[in-house]
Amino acid sequence: MESIIKFKVMIVLSLCLVVRLTQAKDIQYCDKKAEYGVEVKGVEISPDPVARGKTATFSITANTDKAISGGKLVIDVSYFGWHIHSETHDLCDETSCPVSIGDFVVAHSQILPGFTPPGSYSLKMKMLDGNKGELTCITFDFDIGFASSVADI
Template sequence: MISKICIALLCISLLHSCAAFSWKPCTDVESKSSIKDVDLTPDPPFPGSTAKFTIDATADVEIGSGSLDISVAYHGFPIYSQSQDLCEKTACPVKKGPVIVALEEPFPIITPPGPYTVRITAKGKGNDAPQLFCLDVDFNVVPQGSRAQQNIQPESS
C-alpha cells in the first residue's frame, strides 16, 4: 500500500514538473541589466503552438540598437539558433531603466516532446557593445492533447 502511494506521489511530481518552466540568468556571461521576471505562454508549449517569451528587465546601460540571439538545445544537444533585430522585440534605443522584450517562437507540428533549454541573449551592435542580458529558459514540450496541455487556459481576446 505504501509503495502505491509513493508511486502516485512520484507521478504527480513528474506531471507537475513537466508543466512548469524555469529560468535563470546565464552564469557564464556578464550582463548590463537585471532580469526581474520571465513569462512563457503557453506553459507548457506543445507542437504546433507559438511560445511567447516576455522578459522584464532593468537596463543598466543604453543601447542604440542590437541583436537578440536565440539558441535552442534539446536534451542538452544544440539543435537551432538564430539572430533577430533587438529593435523589433523592444523599443530602441533601449534606455537605462525598465525594458520589456517580447519574443515569439513557433513550434512546428513535428516538434518532439521532451526537455528544451533556450538561451536568449540581447546585446548591442559591434564587438565592444555591451550585453544587455543573457538568460536560460528550461521547459518541456508536451504532446498535443496531453493532460498537461489540456490544462492550459485559452487566451482571452
Template sequence: MRSYFGVVFACTLLCGASAFEWKTCAEGKADVSHVSLTPDPPQAGDTIKFSIDAESKIDVAEGSVAIAVAFRGLPVYSETKDLCERTTCPVAKGPLNLSYDEYLPPIVPPGPYVVTISVTSGDATEVADQLLCLEVDFDIAPPGARDVLDDISAGIKSKLHSGRRALA
C-alpha cells in the same frame, strides 16, 4: 479518501513537470527581474511567447538578440535578430521589456529543451556590450497533456469543493 490522495499526487507530478525555469548565464548591463513563458507547458503546434522584464544600466541605440535552442542537450536551432524588432529602440537606461514569439511546428518532439537568449548592444562596427543572457529550461508536452492537466485540476477543485460542503 485514498483516491483523493492519488489524484493530488498525480497532479503534483504532472504540474511540477510543466513549470519552466530560467537563470542568467552571464553578467550583463541589464538585470533581469522576470521571465514568462506562455503557454506553460507548450505543445507542438503552439506559438510560444517568452517575455523578459529587465532593468537596463545603459542607453542602447541598437543591438541584437541571439536565440539558441537545444533538445536533450543537442543544438537544433539558432537565429540572430535585430534588437529593435523585439523592443522599442532606442532603449533608454531603465525598464526594458523584450518579447519573443516562436511557432512550434506539429512535428516538434516532446521533451526537455533549453533556450539560450543573449542580447547585446551595438552593431558590427563597434564593441558590443552584453546586456543579458538567459537560459530557459522547459519541456514541450506531448499532444493532449494540457487537457489531462486541466481535467485533473478540475477534478481536484471539485473534490475540494465537495469536501468543504461535507465539513460544513
C-alpha cells in the same frame, strides 16, 4: 463580515500564487561572475508548456542601467543537451528602441512546427549591443507539451 474579509484574503493570495506560477522560471546567467549591463528579472512563457503547432510567446522582463539604441538577440536551443536550433533577431523588432534606462520587456512569438518532439528544452539568449558587446546572457528551461497539433487539423 469576518467571512467576507477571509474570502477576499483567500482570493488575493490565490491570485498572487497564480501570477507567481506563471512567471516562475529558473533563470541562470551564462557567466555568474559577469557584470552585465542588462539585468533579467524574469521570463514568462505562454502557453506553458508550449504547444506544438501553436504560437508561443517568450516575454523577458529586464532592467538596464544604460540606454540601448539597438542590437541583436542571439538564441540557441538545446534538447537533452544537444544543440538543435539557432536564430538571431534584431533587438528593435522584439522591443521598442531606443530602450531607455530602467525596466523594459523583450517579447518574441513564434509557431513551433507540429513535428517538434515533446519534452524539456534549454534556451540560451545573448543580448548584444550595436557594437556586438554582450549586454546579458541567460539560460532557462521550457517544456513542449505532448499534445499534437495534428488533431487540430
